[in-house]
Amino acid sequence: xxxxxxxxxxxxxxxxxxxxxxxxxxxxxxxxxxxxxxxxxxxxxxxxxxxxxxxxxxxxxxxxxxxxxxxxxxxxxxxxxxxxxxxxxxxxxxxxxxxxxxxxxxxxxxxxxxxxxxxxxxxxxxxxxxxxxxxxxxxxxxxxxxxxxxxxxxxxxxxxxxxxxxxxxxxxxxxxxxxxxxxxxxxxxxxxxxxxxxxxxxxxxxxxxxxxxxxxxxxxxxxxxxxxxxxxxxxxxxxxxxxxxxxxxxxxxxxxxxxxxxxxxxxxxxxxxxxxxxxxxxxxxxxxxxxxxxxxxxxxxxxxxxxxxxxxxxxxxxxxxxxxxxxxxxxxxxxxxxxxxxxxxxxxxxxxxxxxxxxxxxxxxxxxxxxxxxxxxxxxxxxxxxxxxxxxxxxxxxxxxxxxxxxxxxxxxxxxxxxxxxxxxxxxxxxxxxxxxxxxxxxxxxxxxxxxxxxxxxxxxxxx
Amino acid sequence: xxxxxxxxxxxxxxxxxxxxxxxxxxxxxxxxxxxxxxxxxxxxxxxxxxxxxxxxxxxxxxxxxxxxxxxxxxxxxxxxxxxxxxxxxxxxxxxxxxxxxxxxxxxxxxxxxxxxxxxxxxxxxxxxxxxxxxxxxxxxxxxxxxxxxxxxxxxxxxxxxxxxxxxxxxxxxxxxxxxxxxxxxxxxxxxxxxxxxxxxxxxxxxxxxxxxxxxxxxxxxxxxxxxxxxxxxxxxxxxxxxxxxxxxxxxxxxxxxxxxxxxxxxxxxxxxxxxxxxxxxxxxxxxxxxxxxxxxxxxxxxxxxxxxxxxxxxxxxxxxxxxxxxxxxxxxxxxxxxxxxxxxxxxxxxxxxxxxxxxxxxxxxxxxxxxxxxxxxxxxxxxxxxxxxxxxxxxxxxxxxxxxxxxxxxxxxxxxx
Numbered sequence: 022x023x024x025x026x027x028x029x030x031x032x033x034x035x036x037x038x039x040x041x042x043x044x045x046x047x048x049x050x051x052x053x054x055x056x057x058x059x060x061x062x063x064x065x066x067x068x069x070x071x072x073x074x075x076x077x078x079x080x081x082x083x084x085x086x087x088x089x090x091x092x093x094x095x096x097x098x099x100x101x102x103x104x105x106x107x108x109x110x111x112x113x114x115x116x117x118x119x120x121x122x123x124x125x126x127x128x129x130x131x132x133x134x135x136x137x138x139x140x141x142x143x144x145x146x147x148x149x150x151x152x153x154x155x156x157x158x159x160x161x162x163x164x165x166x167x168x169x170x171x172x173x174x175x176x177x178x179x180x181x182x183x184x185x186x187x188x189x190x191x192x193x194x195x196x197x198x199x200x201x202x203x204x205x206x207x208x209x210x211x212x213x214x215x216x217x218x219x220x221x222x223x224x225x226x227x228x229x230x231x232x233x234x235x236x237x238x239x240x241x242x243x244x245x246x247x248x249x250x251x252x253x254x255x256x257x258x259x260x261x262x263x264x265x266x267x268x269x270x271x272x273x274x275x276x277x278x279x280x281x282x283x284x285x286x287x288x289x290x291x292x293x294x295x296x297x298x299x300x301x302x303x304x305x306x307x308x309x310x311x312x313x314x315x316x317x318x319x320x321x322x323x324x325x326x327x328x329x330x331x332x333x334x335x336x337x338x339x340x341x342x343x344x345x346x347x348x349x350x351x352x353x354x355x356x357x358x359x360x361x362x363x364x365x366x367x368x369x370x371x372x373x374x375x376x377x378x379x380x381x382x383x384x385x386x387x388x389x390x391x392x393x394x395x396x397x398x399x400x401x402x403x404x405x406x407x408x409x410x411x412x413x414x415x416x417x418x419x420x421x422x423x424x425x426x427x428x429x430x431x432x433x434x435x436x437x438x439x440x441x442x443x444x445x446x447x448x449x450x451x452x453x454x455x456x457x458x459x460x461x462x463x464x465x466x467x468x469x470x471x472x473x474x475x476x477x478x479x480x481x482x483x484x485x
Numbered sequence: 486x487x488x489x490x491x492x493x494x495x496x497x498x499x500x501x502x503x504x505x506x507x508x509x510x511x512x513x514x515x516x517x518x519x520x521x522x523x524x525x526x527x528x529x530x531x532x533x534x535x536x537x538x539x540x541x542x543x544x545x546x547x548x549x550x551x552x553x554x555x556x557x558x559x560x561x562x563x564x565x566x567x568x569x570x571x572x573x574x575x576x577x578x579x580x581x582x583x584x585x586x587x588x589x590x591x592x593x594x595x596x597x598x599x600x601x602x603x604x605x606x607x608x609x610x611x612x613x614x615x616x617x618x619x620x621x622x623x624x625x626x627x628x629x630x631x632x633x634x635x636x637x638x639x640x641x642x643x644x645x646x647x648x649x650x651x652x653x654x655x656x657x658x659x660x661x662x663x664x665x666x667x668x669x670x671x672x673x674x675x676x677x678x679x680x681x682x683x684x685x686x687x688x689x690x691x692x693x694x695x696x697x698x699x700x701x702x703x704x705x706x707x708x709x710x711x712x713x714x715x716x717x718x719x720x721x722x723x724x725x726x727x728x729x730x731x732x733x734x735x736x737x738x739x740x741x742x743x744x745x746x747x748x749x750x751x752x753x754x755x756x757x758x759x760x761x762x763x764x765x766x767x768x769x770x771x772x773x774x775x776x777x778x779x780x781x782x783x784x785x786x787x788x789x790x791x792x793x794x795x796x797x798x799x800x801x802x803x804x805x806x807x808x809x810x811x812x813x814x815x816x817x818x819x820x821x822x823x824x825x826x827x828x829x830x831x832x833x834x835x836x837x838x839x840x841x842x843x844x845x846x847x848x849x850x851x852x853x854x855x856x857x858x859x860x861x862x863x864x865x866x867x868x869x870x871x872x873x874x875x876x877x878x879x880x881x882x883x884x885x886x887x888x889x890x891x892x893x894x895x896x897x898x899x900x901x902x
Contacts, residue, residue: 046511078486083493085842085852105511107830108842112493114501120509138544139514140833146762156763160835160846162663162756162799162821163765164514167547167773176753179666179730179769181659181697382767445763451696452666452768469731474774475547478812482552484900 028195029227031255031440033154036433039426040406042148043124045140046105048088050095054116083112105140130412132339132377133403139164143379144403147438150381151404154437156444168471171340171349172383176469180454196447198458200229200394202258202271202288202371203307204330222307222330223371224258224287228443229388229458232259232435233375233396234273238420239413240402247431248401254432255439258287260333260396273311280304290333294321297328309333309371314342314353322357323364331371332357334392338399339414340377350376351390358391358463367463379403381445385453388461389468404438405431487854494843494855498828502527502538516754517821517831518543521801528871529826529864534803541804548773549805553899559884563877567887570816572654573746575791578720580653582816583612584873585888586806589751589797589820590636590658590726592620594671594680594692595758595835596824597853600845603861604823605629610862611869616656616818619669619694621683622648634724637714639668640694642684649717654747656724657710659697662755662798665728665769668696670759672836677848708743715744722746724795728768729753729775734782741783741792748783749818750775752798756821758846759836772798773812780813780893803872807879813893826868827861 062079082089087102088109089095095117109117126137129144136142141157141164149157168174203223210219232248245261252259253269260271262279272283275292280300283289288307291300300308309331312318322332334357336342336350354374361367374387375396387395399413405426413419450458453467461467479485502523506512513519524540527533534540542550572580588604595618602625608615609632616634617626621643626633630651637644638658649655660666671680671692681688701707711723724747725740727733737748752772754765776796783789796809797818806817825831828843840847844855880888883897891897 078489081486081489083490085839104832104834104837106832106834106842107512108494110506110510110512111497111501111828111830111843112490114497114504118507119511120507121511136515140511141762156761158759158761158836159833160757160759160837160841161829161831161833162516163754164516164831164833165545165766166515167545167550167771176770177768179660179728181666181727181730181736380763382763386767445761448667448761448764449768452764454666466731469770474770478774478777479552479900482895482898482900483555484902 029198029256029443031154031436031443033437033440034433035154036152036430036437038148038152038406039430040424042406043122043128044101044103045122045125045137045145046100046103047120047122048098048100048103048109049118049120050098050109051116052096054113055095058113058116083109083117128408129403130409130414132412132414133379133399133409146380147400147403148406150441151434151438154440156441156448168475171351171377172380172386174349174471175351175386175389176471177382177385177389177449177453178467178469179452194456196450196456198228198443198446198450199225200371200458201225202231202309202331202373202394204369204371207368222305224307226257226394228255228257228439228446229384229392229394229461230439230442231257231271231373231394231396232401233398234260234262235398235402236416236419239399239407239416240421241423241425243426243428243431244402244405244407246428247405247426247435250428250432251435251439254436257439260290271309274300277303288331290331291329294325294329297325301328307331307371309373311335314344314350314376316344318342318344318353319356319360323360323366326361326364326366326370329370331373331393333373333375333396336374336376337414338377338416338419341414350374351386354387354390354392355465362463381442382449384442384446385449385461386468388458389464391463393459393462400438401435404434406434487851491855491857494828495860498526499530502530502535512830514831515544515546516799517801517825522825522831525801525822525825525868526828529868532867532870534871534875541802543801548771549799549801549808551901552773552808553901554807554811554879554883555897555899556879556882557884559881561881561884561886563874563881565886566877566880567889568873568876569887570793570889572793573722574793575746578722580722582614584869585810585816585876586800586819586872587613587634587795587816588615588823589756589818590616590618590634590638590656591758591820592618592636592642592671593623593683594620594675594677594848596846597844597848597856598623598625598679599853599856599858600824600827600861601626602858603827603856603865605632606858606862607865607869608632610866613869614654617648617652619643619658620671620680621685622651623683627651636726637710638694639696639698640684640692642686642692642694646717649714649721652718652721654722654724655714655718656726656749657707658726659701660726660728660751661757661760662728662751662753662769662772663757664760664764665730665753666696667761667764667768669694672759674838675836675840675848680848704739704743707740711744724749726751729770729772729798731770733770733775734779737779737783737794738786738788741788745792747793747795748779749795749797750779751818752796755798756824772796772800772809776809776812776814777895784893803875804879806872807876807891808898810888810891811894811898813895815889815892822868823865826864827856
C-alpha cells in the first residue's frame with residue numbers, strides 16, 4: 022500500500038508591490054554643498070586625471086547601494102535605494118544627511134506603525150514577507166524596545182542542547198505545523214467485530230493559521246477572492262459568508278438557513294450560540310461558535326465548550342478585548358485556556374484566537390498562551406497593500422481605500438506571507454525543541470513572561 | 486580609491502560628534518541611539534567621555550536603560566580602583582584581565598581580517614582578550630595568541646589541534662543570543678577563497694553552522710568535549726557560551742560541573758552578522774534578566790566563587806558593564822560597541838550584498854581596506870580607556886576599591902521608572 026504522507030512545503034515567488042511603498046529613509050544632499058565638493062575634488066585631482074585609477078577615484082561615490090548612481094548623481098539621488106547605512110553622511114557630513122521618511126511613519130495605523138525609530142515596523146515587515154516570501158534576516162542585534170505590552174511582553178524559550186535538528190535547510194527531522202479544528206475523541210472504541218465506532222469531528226490544517234472573515238467595508242471582491250484562493254493553495258481554511266459550495270471554508274452562519282446551506286463546508290462557525298442545539302441536528306462536521314471577548318467571555322467559553330466543537334475567541338484588530346477594562350488577547354487566552362484545563366474539558370474543544378495577529382511571532386506566542394490556531398485579519402489586508410482610512414481597530418468601524426487588485430497577484434502575496442511565516446514558525450519551534458505545533462498549545466513552560474522575569478530580577482532593587 | 490573614501494570616513498566620524506545631527510536623522514535606534522553612537526565615536530577619538538552627549542543609556546525603556554546607581558561621595562580616589570578580574574577560579578594557572586571585559590566572537594568572513602587584527606592589537610595593549618569566533622584562526626593573529634580566545638562551535642569550522650593550542654581560552658559556543666537555537670549562516674558572497682581555506686570549505690558556498698553540536702546531546706557529552714580540549718591543551722581555560730533560556734541557571738551549573746572555568750551567557754539582544762529578525766526580538770530573555778538568576782543559583786549551589794560569570798548581549802557602555810556586574814556578573818563581553826568605535830552605524834546591513842559599507846563586516850577587497858589595523862586598534866584602545874576611567878570614577882563614588890567588590894551589589898542600584 023502506497024503512503025499518502027508528504028512533507029508540507031510552501032513555495033515563495035517574488036511578487037513585487039503594485040503600488041509604491043515609501044521606504045524608511047530619505048537621503049538629502051545640499052546642492053550648493055555638492056557643487057563645491059565636486060569642484061574641490063576636481064581641482065584636487067587635476068593633474069592626476071590622466072591616470073584611469075585617479076579618474077575612477079574621482080568618480081567613485083560614497084554609496085554602495087546606488088543612491089548616487091543616477092545620471093545626475095547626488096543632484097538627483099535615487100531615494101528608493103537608500104538603506105540608511107549613513108556612509109554618505111560619514112563621508113560628507115556638511116553635504117549629506119539621511120533622515121527618517123515621514124511617509125514611512127504615516128503608513129498603516131498606530132498598531133501597525135507604532136514607531137519608525139528602528140527602520141522597520143510590523144507593516145514594513147509584512148510587506149517584505151508578502152513581496153519575497155522570505156524570512157527577514159538582518160545584521161546587528163535587536164533595535165527595538167526592551168519590552169512592550171501584549172505579545173511584546175513575552176519571549177519564547179530555546180533549548181541549548183537537546184532538540185530536533187533544524188527543519189528546512191538542515192532538514193533531517195520534520196517539524197509538523199499541522200493542527201486540528203473540531204472535537205477529537207478522547208479515546209477510540211471498537212465494536213465486537215473490531216471495527217472502529219468512534220468518530221471525530223475534526224478537520225486538519227497544515228499550519229495553525231486560518232483566514233478570518235472581513236467586514237464589507239474593509240474588503241472587496243478582489244480581496245475576498247484572493248484570500249479564498251490562497252487558503253485553498255495553502256490547504257488551510259477561510260471563514261466566510263455565502264460560501265455554500267466551498268469545501269475548504271468555515272461558513273459563518275447567523276441563522277439556521279445558513280447552516281443548511283453550508284453542508285459542504287469543512288466547518289460552521291455560529292454567530293449566535295443559541296443556535297448550537299438545532300444546528301447540531303443539521304450539520305455533522307465541526308460546529309463552533311464565534312465568541313467576542315466581551316464581559317464574561319471566560320465563563321461563556323467554559324459553558325459553550327461542553328457542546329461546541331470549537332470556539333473562535335475574537336479581540337479587536339489591535340489585539341484588545343471588548344471588555345470595559347480592556348486587556349490584551351494574550352491574557353484573555355491564558356484565562357480561557359486555564360479555566361478549561363481546570364474544568365477538565367480543554368481537550369474537548371479547539372480554541373481559535375483572532376484579533377491583531379499581525380506578525381509571524383504572534384502565532385507561536387498565541388499557541389503557547391493556549392490557542393490551537395489563530396485567524397488572521399488585517400495582516401491579509403496589509404499583504405495586499407490595502408490602505409487604512411484612519412485607525413483600523415474595531416472591525417465594524419474600520420475602513421480601507423478601495424482599489425482593484427489582480428486576484429492572481431493577491432493570492433501570490435498571501436501565499437508568500439504564509440511561506441515566510443511557516444518558515445519562521447519552524448525557526449521558533451526548532452529553537453524551543455518542539456517538533457509538533459499541537460504540542461505548543463498552552464505550553465507556558467516554553468514562554469518567558471516579561472512581568473514575572475522583571476519582578477524576579479529587579480524586585481529587590483530600590484524604585485522598581 | 487580606498488584611500489579617498491578612508492580619509493573621508495575618518496574625517497566624518499571625527500567631525501560628527503561635534504557637528505551633531507538633525508533631530509530626524511536616521512542614525513541610531515532605540516537600543517543604540519544616535520547619541521550613544523556619537524558618544525562612542527567621540528570616546529574612540531579622544532579616549533574621554535563626552536560632556537554634552539548622552540553616553541550612559543539608550544532609549545529602550547527597560548533593563549539597563551532603567552537602572553542607575555546610587556551615587557555618593559567617598560574618600561576613594563579613582564586611580565586607586567582596580568578593574569582587574571581573574572578568569573580562573575577553580576584550579577591553578579591564572580589568567581587575569583586588566584579590564585572587566587573582553588571581545589566577543591567575530592569570525593573571519595563575518596568581519597574583515599583588518600578588523601580582527603585591530604581587536605587583537607587592542608586586546609594585547611589593554612591586557613584583555615579577543616575571540617576569533619567560529620571561522621578559523623588566521624595566522625596573522627598568532628603574534629597575539631596570549632590574548633586570543635578561539636571558538637569550538639557547531640560547524641567546527643577551522644578547529645584543529647593547532648588552533649586549540651594557540652589560545653588562552655577555548656570557548657565552546659553552544660548558542661548565540663541573537664539567534665538562540667538556530668545555528669549560524671555565512672552567506673555565499675562572503676565566502677572568499679581565504680575564508681573558504683580557513684574554514685576548510687569551498688569558495689562561494691553558503692556555510693551553515695548547524696544547531697546543536699551533533700556530538701553533544703547531554704552534559705556528559707559536553708564533558709567529553711572538554712576532556713578532548715584539555716588533553717590537547719592542558720593549560721587552556723574553558724569557557725562555555727550559552728544563550729538565555731528559561732532554565733539558563735541549570736545550563737550554567739551543568740557547564741560548571743563539566744569543567745568550565747567561565748560561564749558566558751549571551752542575552753537575546755546580542756549582536757550578529759546575520760540573524761532572522763524574529764529570533765533577535767523574541768527568542769530567549771534579555772541579559773539583564775538572566776544575570777541575577779544565574780548568579781543567585783550558582784551562589785545557592787555553593788560554586789559561585791569557583792566560576793567566572795561573563796555576560797554579553799547588549800553591553801553598550803561602561804555603565805552597562807557596571808550594571809551587569811552589579812546584577813551578578815564578574816565581567817562582560819562586548820562586540821557591537823567595538824564595531825561602533827571604528828565607525829559602524831548599527832544600520833544592520835552587514836549581511837547585504839558586499840557587506841558593511843565601511844569595511845567592518847565584509848570580505849570585499851576594496852571595503853576591507855577602509856579599516857587599517859593600527860587605526861582600528863587605536864580607536865578601540867581609546868574607547869577602552871574612556872570606559873575604564875568612567876568605571877573607576879563610578880566605583881570610587883560607590884566607595885569600592887575593586888570592580889570585584891561590585892559583583893551582585895544590587896543594593897547599589899536604583900530602578901528609574
